[in-house]
Amino acid sequence: MIGLPALYTFAGLVFAAFAIGSLRDRSNARRLGNAAFWGLLSLSFLAGDRLGDLGNGVLVLCLVALAGAGALGSGTPKTTRPDERTALSGKLGNRLFLPALIIPVTALVGTVAFKAISVGGEPLFDPKQVTLLSLGIGVVLALSVSMLWLKPPPLAPLEEGRRLIDSVGWAAVLPQMLASLGAVFALAGVGEAVGDIAGALIPEGSRFAAVAVFALGMAGFTMIMGNAFAAFPVMAAAIGVPVLIHGMGGDAAVIGAVGMLAGFCGTLMTPMAANFNIVPAALLELKNRNGVIRAQIATALPLLAVNLVIIYIFAFR
Amino acid sequence: MLVLSGIVIIVLGFMARLNPLLVVTIAALATGIAAGLDPIAVVSAFGKAFNDNRYVSVVWIVLPVIGLLERYGLQQRARTLIAGLKGATVGRLLIIYLIVRQIAAALGLTSIAGHAQTVRPLVAPMAEAAAEAQGAGDAETREEVKAMAAATDNVGLFFGEDIFIAIASILLIKGTFETYGINLAPLELSVWAIPTAIAALLIHGARLMLLDRRLGERK
Numbered sequence: 001m002i003g004l005p006a007l008y009t010f011a012g013l014v015f016a017a018f019a020i021g022s023l024r025d026r027s028n029a030r031r032l033g034n035a036a037f038w039g040l041l042s043l044s045f046l047a048g049d050r051l052g053d054l055g056n057g058v059l060v061l062c063l064v065a066l067a068g069a070g071a072l073g074s075g076t077p078k079t080t081r082p083d084e085r086t087a088l089s090g091k092l093g094n095r096l097f098l099p100a101l102i103i104p105v106t107a108l109v110g111t112v113a114f115k116a117i118s119v120g121g122e123p124l125f126d127p128k129q130v131t132l133l134s135l136g137i138g139v140v141l142a143l144s145v146s147m148l149w150l151k152p153p154p155l156a157p158l159e160e161g162r163r164l165i166d167s168v169g170w171a172a173v174l175p176q177m178l179a180s181l182g183a184v185f186a187l188a189g190v191g192e193a194v195g196d197i198a199g200a201l202i203p204e205g206s207r208f209a210a211v212a213v214f215a216l217g218m219a220g221f222t223m224i225m226g227n228a229f230a231a232f233p234v235m236a237a238a239i240g241v242p243v244l245i246h247g248m249g250g251d252a253a254v255i256g257a258v259g260m261l262a263g264f265c266g267t268l269m270t271p272m273a274a275n276f277n278i279v280p281a282a283l284l285e286l287k288n289r290n291g292v293i294r295a296q297i298a299t300a301l302p303l304l305a306v307n308l309v310i311i312y313i314f315a316f317r
Numbered sequence: 318m319l320v321l322s323g324i325v326i327i328v329l330g331f332m333a334r335l336n337p338l339l340v341v342t343i344a345a346l347a348t349g350i351a352a353g354l355d356p357i358a359v360v361s362a363f364g365k366a367f368n369d370n371r372y373v374s375v376v377w378i379v380l381p382v383i384g385l386l387e388r389y390g391l392q393q394r395a396r397t398l399i400a401g402l403k404g405a406t407v408g409r410l411l412i413i414y415l416i417v418r419q420i421a422a423a424l425g426l427t428s429i430a431g432h433a434q435t436v437r438p439l440v441a442p443m444a445e446a447a448a449e450a451q452g453a454g455d456a457e458t459r460e461e462v463k464a465m466a467a468a469t470d471n472v473g474l475f476f477g478e479d480i481f482i483a484i485a486s487i488l489l490i491k492g493t494f495e496t497y498g499i500n501l502a503p504l505e506l507s508v509w510a511i512p513t514a515i516a517a518l519l520i521h522g523a524r525l526m527l528l529d530r531r532l533g534e535r536k
Contacts, residue, residue, distance in 0.1 A: 004372065011375050041374070048368040054357065057364025061342070068339035080388050089390025089397065096394045100386055100438055103379060104429035111426070131428055132372055135379070142382045150389055160384025165377060170338055176373040177341050181323075183366030184345040184359065188320045188352035224324050229486065233493050241497045252499045256490040257479065257509035264475040268468075271331055275373070278337070280432035280467035284441055286460055295461070295468040299521045303476075306516040314509075 003126035005049075007136045012045030017158040018165055025075040025162075033071030034166065037063060041173065060180070067170035074166045077159035099146045103138035110134020168282045175275035178226045185230070194221055195238030202239065207248055208312060214239045215308040218259050219266035226272025228263030235259065250315040258315075262307040268300035269293060323348030376433060383438050395439045396446035407447045407462055408529030411469045412522050414440055418473025419514060423480035430474075432467060441466040453532040465528065469521065476517035479510035 015038050022034035040063055048056060066072065080088065089096060111134055114125045125133050143157060165172060185191065198217045202210050214235060221231035240259060244250040267273045270293070277292045288294070323344040330340030342363070349359030383391075399405050421429055430436075444466045445459050478484050482503035487510075491501055 007375060008371060011371075011378050014378050014381065044368065045371060048371060051364075051368075053361035053365040053368075055364065056368045057360035057362075060364055060367045061360065064338045064342045068336045070336075079384075080390075082393075085388070085390040086393045087390075089393035092389060092394070094394065094398065096386060096389060096391050097439075099382065100391060103382065103434055107429050108426055132375060135376070135428055139378050139382055143385070146382065146385050150385070152385060152388065156388060157381035157385040160388050161381035162384075164380040164384045168377075170336070172377060173374060174337055174341070176367060176370050177338055179370040179373055180363055180366035181341050181345045183369075184349050184362055185323065187354070187362055188323075188348045190320050190323065190348060193318060193320055194324075224327065229489055232486075232489060236493050236497075241494070241499070245497075245499065252494055253501055253505040254509050256494055256501065257487075257506040258513060260486050260490055261476065261479060261510060261513045267475065268471060271337070272327070274337070276432075276471050280436060280470075281464070283432055283437045284463045284467060286464055288460070288464075291460065291464040292467045292471070295464040296471065298524060299468070299472055299517070302520050303513070303517055306520075307513055310509075310512055314512075 001122055001126055002124060002133065004129050004132070007129075007133060008045045008048070010136060010140075012042045012047075014158070014161065015039075015042035015045060018042075018162045021077065021155075021159055021162045022075055022166075025077065028073045028075040028166075030071055030073030031075065033066055034073060034075060037066050037072055037170070038165070040066075060177070063170075063173060064177075072166075072169050074169070075162060077163045079160060079163060099142045099149070102142040102145060103135070106138030106141055107131065107134045110137060164283070167285060168279060171274060171278050171282045174278060178272060178274055182225060182227060182230045185225070191230070191234035192237075194224075195234045198235065199238045199243075202243060207316065210239065210243050210248065211312045211315075212308060214244060214255070214259060215262040215304065215311060218263040219269075219304050222263040222266030223270035223272065226267070226270055226274065228260055228267055231263050231266070232260055235263075244311075244315065248316065250311075251317070254311060254315040258307050258311050262304055262311075265300045265304040265307065268296040319351040320348055322351050376431070379433050383433060387438065391438050392442040395442040399443040399446040400450055405447045406451055406529045407444050407465070407532060408525040408527075410444055410447050411440075411465060411525050414466075415469050415473045415518065415521060415525075418470060419477035419518065422474050422477030423514070425478075425481040425484065427474060427478050427481075427484070430470065432470060436467055436470050440470070448532060451529070451532045458532065461528075465525070469525070472517055472521045476510075476514045480507050480514060482507045 019035045019039035022031050025031050040059055044059055111131050114130045115127050117124045202213050218231050218235050222228045225231055240255055244255050245252050271278055281289050281292050326344040326347055345363050346359055441463045444462045448458055448462045479486055487503050487506050490506055
């Protein structure tokens with residue numbers, strides 16, 4: 001059965017190529033730092049399951065030390081100039097979109113169809129991971145088609161990929177790091193402590209205040225944790241279930257569904273949700289690291305108010 | 318209460334603009350030690366969680382494909398396509414993208430688009446070309462328009478995906494409530510994602526139309 005290990009090996013090889021490319025790039029004064037950073041990430045993908053928990057922990061500390069010491073620079077892999085690109089895009093035309101569309105189309109078809117493929121009674125693809133696996137297969141297909149059609153120098157995709165990963169830099173592992181922080185928070189009981197405080201804020205008997213603390217608490221705690229999934233069980237335990245559902249007889253479906261969406265409004269407003277807010281700022285080469293968050297606040301705040309009102313009205317019909 | 322020290326470190330660290338990786342790691346170590354774990358156990362727990370969450374960083378494998386197509390002028394092509402359309406504006410373009418993203422996410426197709434897959438190579442350059450066609454091509458506008466393209470992707474994803482019954486957040490809500498003896502069908506939950514999805518479309522769509530008006534005035 002093809003599962004995550006195959007995908008991790010592929011990713012590990014891609015990061016290894018970024019590391020080797022960095023090492024050879026003499027235009028980057030900090031090339032050793034880049035090579036060490038992508039090399040360690042490659043090691044994590046290729047051999048993470050054999051390093052042991054403490055080994056992985058040390059690997060993470062090394063990644064952090066490199067990023068914290070400012071050891072990463074930006075390489076300048078050979079690529080085309082803007083005027084060459086304009087000329088090429090004129091020559092190749094709208095067919096250039098086709099390889100780019102192979103990835104989403106494969107993800108779409110794979111998510112629906114891969115579960116059905118089985119060899120000798122066993123599924124060919126791990127049914128729990130079809131979406132990620134079809135993303136990987138889409139990448140391989142798109143890469144093969146582009147290589148056959150465009151005939152670039154053989155190392156071009158890896159070097160172009162390195163150009164992009166260097167523009168993202170250390171932020172590339174921030175989402176994974178934040179997910180790991182969530183696990184440590186859960187272990188230490190941070191959620192329960194926050195829940196106790198939120199629960200103590202509600203004045204006796206005020207339905208509006210209870211709904212407001214629940215919705216704003218979902219958004220606020222999501223902003224701290226960077227993830228509504230971490231906030232939901234805590235706010236449900238502190239206020240949602242004991243006060244709103246059991247205490248005031250609210251409709252659990254409305255409170256659960258719209259409470260989660262109130263949390264998503266928080267996701268739009270925090271640098272802790274790095275993969276949605278910080279990584280795109282790096283990918284789009286914005287000057288302001290918080291540019292995406294700034295663009296989202298005026299949508300998030302009114303929408304949070306709408307969610308609060310939806311719970312207040314429809315959970316207590 | 319000492320376990321909350323990690324949250325304080327995060328808030329202060331981000332405000333002081335320290336490297337976020339450093340801030341997150343110090344917060345994790347402080348939280349674990351405050352909870353009475355020994356430092357080795359905290360580092361091990363952090364390492365195990367990092368290893369278990371590798372799927373989060375797998376998305377970077379798309380970069381070689383996107384980079385290769387950029388080498389042959391993908392972004393320029395996206396700009397040309399929009400510049401050739403009469404009446405294309407930043408607002409109209411992003412409203413269409415918002416609706417498509419919401420509908421796709423509501424059908425469970427969350428990973429067919431994203432910042433690396435679609436926003437950088439396609440949506441952002443298209444939005445920049447539309448802004449130029451509207452007569453606003455200065456650096457400040459480009460920055461604002463690119464940020465808005467990323468924001469629109471997030472809004473479309475977040476406020477579409479919960480309409481799909483088998484998405485992780487719906488299953489998390491169901492699972493959390495089940496531990497309290499409250500049993501809900503995923504469909505009961507997902508219908509209540511619809512009012513917020515409509516509100517998100519109206520609020521963000523209105524902002525995009527206002528952006529169009531402002532770009533017109535900047536001419």
